[in-house]
Amino acid sequence: MAVAERAHTPINGVAVDQLFATVDAVKATPSIAKFKFQITNRWNTGSQNCSTASGFSGANQELGHPHPFSLLADEPAILLGKDTAANPVEYLLHALASCLATSSVYHAAARGIRIDKVESSFDGDLDLRGFLDLDPAVRKGYQGIRARFKITADAPDDQLQEIVRLGTGHSPVFDSITRGVPVSVSAERL
Amino acid sequence: MAVAERAHTPINGVAVDQLFATVDAVKATPSIAKFKFQITNRWNTGSQNCSTASGFSGANQELGHPHPFSLLADEPAILLGKDTAANPVEYLLHALASCLATSSVYHAAARGIRIDKVESSFDGDLDLRGFLDLDPAVRKGYQGIRARFKITADAPDDQLQEIVRLGTGHSPVFDSITRGVPVSVSAERL
Numbered sequence: 001m002a003v004a005e006r007a008h009t010p011i012n013g014v015a016v017d018q019l020f021a022t023v024d025a026v027k028a029t030p031s032i033a034k035f036k037f038q039i040t041n042r043w044n045t046g047s048q049n050c051s052t053a054s055g056f057s058g059a060n061q062e063l064g065h066p067h068p069f070s071l072l073a074d075e076p077a078i079l080l081g082k083d084t085a086a087n088p089v090e091y092l093l094h095a096l097a098s099c100l101a102t103s104s105v106y107h108a109a110a111r112g113i114r115i116d117k118v119e120s121s122f123d124g125d126l127d128l129r130g131f132l133d134l135d136p137a138v139r140k141g142y143q144g145i146r147a148r149f150k151i152t153a154d155a156p157d158d159q160l161q162e163i164v165r166l167g168t169g170h171s172p173v174f175d176s177i178t179r180g181v182p183v184s185v186s187a188e189r190l
Numbered sequence: 191m192a193v194a195e196r197a198h199t200p201i202n203g204v205a206v207d208q209l210f211a212t213v214d215a216v217k218a219t220p221s222i223a224k225f226k227f228q229i230t231n232r233w234n235t236g237s238q239n240c241s242t243a244s245g246f247s248g249a250n251q252e253l254g255h256p257h258p259f260s261l262l263a264d265e266p267a268i269l270l271g272k273d274t275a276a277n278p279v280e281y282l283l284h285a286l287a288s289c290l291a292t293s294s295v296y297h298a299a300a301r302g303i304r305i306d307k308v309e310s311s312f313d314g315d316l317d318l319r320g321f322l323d324l325d326p327a328v329r330k331g332y333q334g335i336r337a338r339f340k341i342t343a344d345a346p347d348d349q350l351q352e353i354v355r356l357g358t359g360h361s362p363v364f365d366s367i368t369r370g371v372p373v374s375v376s377a378e379r380l
Contacts, residue, residue: 012236013235013237013238014236014270015270018270023322026322026324034315034317035318036314036315037277037280037283037313037314038280038283039280039311039312040309041284041287041288041291041310041312043307046200047203047204047296048203049287049288051284053276053280069276071276073288073289076246078248080204080205080208080296083255085259086229086255088292088363090227090229090243090259092282092289092366092367093241094229094231094241094243094263094285095278095281097229097239097241098241099278101231102237102265102278105236105237106270118232118233118239119232120230120231121228122229122231123228123229124371125224125226126224126225126362127223127224127225128248130360130365131293131360132213132216134217134220139369141366141367141369141371142362142371144371144373144374145371145372145374146373146374146376147374147375148376149376151377151380160379161377163377170320170321172316172332173282173331174330175320175331176279176282177371179331179370180368180370181314181332182334182368183335183336183364184334185290185337185338185357186337186339186354187339188338188339188340188350189347190307
């Protein structure tokens, strides 16, 4: 992480002194950088299911959230759901948007770049002929995703571009989605 | 979509007759299979930001949810957040889990395979040396994700494996995450 200055007050709401302390700690003990995030999911019926994010591990210890976070998923009526929650592909866009925002803001803070506002819109194209097995040439996943950021910062225009590049250059979700992740899947009887 | 029988009552909570009607409609008019999903995101402070999923397009029309769904993201304290919500990489696991569950359940329903329960757990490895720029050989995204399904169904063991393969073989989020998606990003002044 590049360091413009060592600030002792938060920048962009990020405790920059703690951020640099984390960097120093990882340099001294690289194993504390290994994290494992996890969720469980329970199917309700049809397109409705619910995940729970309660704990994770990192810094060589088991860690937990203060309380479990429940994440409900459903599909809209046109996709045969009850429309009680966002659907999985909308959650994917949220994962990407939230990770890019946080990655931009943290790395900007580390460089002393103060940001006032970040708003973004994300959209992605899906062709259901893939999911429905109607055309093997049509992929089942997103064909492409577009992200548009609008930023207010006391910075020249080229620094606005840099802020977004700090996001794309560091975001774990952006890296995962653009480069792909191996996923192993097993099944057994409940 | 393979068809075992044309059922007129829901299977697995899925209106199978509507599912087959959708397949027939897409065969007749392929353009209705094109969907665009979208969210907007607003950064609050630090690691906290919120997405809204309110509308999408598909079947040659603009469509909306009955009300907007708000999706809050944060980071745990050890990652300098306030721990008010799941974090982006947990949301990514939820997107994957929920899409695999729904894809399995829909395609099983289309084949007349009745499922009673589906539970799953997902975990993924992240090494923060990537995010922190401490080792260029360490990727910033998930190094790997493991999914474990447990299923109750009136089916032999090999059909449990088939149910999960129906998920991995059709899920838009599984396809997106395992094969990668091009993401374009732009920035302008707010």
